[in-house]
Amino acid sequence: MNRPLEVIADPAAPTILTRRWFAAPVELVWEAWTRAELLRQWMGPRTLTCVSCEVDLRAGGGYRFVHRAPDGQEFGLHGEYREVQRPHRLVSTFVFELMPDYGALDTLTLEPKDGGTLATTFTVHGSMEARDGHLNGGMEEGMADGYARLDDLFAADQVRRQRALPFLWFSTDAEHAAQRYVEIFGGRVVDTMRAGDAVIACTFEILGLRLVALNGNRGPSFTDAFSVQVPCDSQAEIDRVWDALLADGGQESMCGWLRDRFGVAWQVVPAELPRFLSNPRAVAAMMGMRKLDIAALEGA
Numbered sequence: 001m002n003r004p005l006e007v008i009a010d011p012a013a014p015t016i017l018t019r020r021w022f023a024a025p026v027e028l029v030w031e032a033w034t035r036a037e038l039l040r041q042w043m044g045p046r047t048l049t050c051v052s053c054e055v056d057l058r059a060g061g062g063y064r065f066v067h068r069a070p071d072g073q074e075f076g077l078h079g080e081y082r083e084v085q086r087p088h089r090l091v092s093t094f095v096f097e098l099m100p101d102y103g104a105l106d107t108l109t110l111e112p113k114d115g116g117t118l119a120t121t122f123t124v125h126g127s128m129e130a131r132d133g134h135l136n137g138g139m140e141e142g143m144a145d146g147y148a149r150l151d152d153l154f155a156a157d158q159v160r161r162q163r164a165l166p167f168l169w170f171s172t173d174a175e176h177a178a179q180r181y182v183e184i185f186g187g188r189v190v191d192t193m194r195a196g197d198a199v200i201a202c203t204f205e206i207l208g209l210r211l212v213a214l215n216g217n218r219g220p221s222f223t224d225a226f227s228v229q230v231p232c233d234s235q236a237e238i239d240r241v242w243d244a245l246l247a248d249g250g251q252e253s254m255c256g257w258l259r260d261r262f263g264v265a266w267q268v269v270p271a272e273l274p275r276f277l278s279n280p281r282a283v284a285a286m287m288g289m290r291k292l293d294i295a296a297l298e299g300a
Contacts, residue, residue: 005144014131016123024154026186029117030087045145086233102130174213177262178204184244227265256292
């Protein structure tokens with residue numbers, strides 16, 4: 001069940017706070033907010049058509065959206081990403097190109113709540129005049145309509161997104177593993193199948209992916225023939241995920257690979273990995289690394 005948009009304008013400061021709950025896990029909401037092919041499907045009211053959507057998701061990168069009205073008039077907005085902390089925090093500037101002198105700073109935070117995600121935005125304008133102009137220019141109605149489109153996207157996603165389910169075969173640790181992965185990456189445990197007190201299987205979602213952890217009560221053990229790649233937007237995120245997956249008995253391997261304490265293989269890599277792989281010097285540097293070092297790859 002969807003919930004209404006909450007908008008709070010501070011009477012003493014040029015700020016706008018909004019809150020909205022979505023029936024989707026944090027990782028999926030993050031993807032919808034940061035991937036151009038998804039943004040163009042919901043960003044803005046239904047009366048406008050998104051004709052251009054560009055995203056360079058990194059600190060110092062930027063975005064630009066262009067919408068077209070039924071009468072052919074176009075409206076552009078752009079900004080620079082100041083902080084990218086996948087999948088919980090995104091800080092960026094905001095400039096409406098018809099009013100370039102009234103820029104603002106936006107902070108988006110995403111947190112798990114009630115089986116879905118609470119999205120909070122906090123916008124700081126340069127003046128009360130600019131803030132009130134934003135409010136009085138149809139901001140609330142446009143945002144509410146865009147969020148309703150995002151609800152539709154998530155609802156369709158639940159039907160279409162993933163028709164094949166990867167199964168992870170554990171001996172007896174299926175529930176513990178599923179809970180641990182949700183702790184590390186966000187997401188949720190969808191369902192736990194039991195026979196009496198014994199767990200048979202645990203269905204869970206992380207990183208926009210639904211998987212099933214199965215208790216087979218015997219081998220075979222995991223091999224490197226199956227691994228999960230985790231693209232990270234910063235070195236801090238690589239460090240966090242790497243340490244969390246190694247905790248309590250995991251094992252490092254080479255080139256960003258590791259095995260967690262359950263034996264599952266993971267690749268913890270920069271989101272910019274394809275760019276690094278096109279540079280022979282970066283590839284050579286990567287071959288000597290265990291945990292990947294973005295700064296060293298950039299400098300190669």
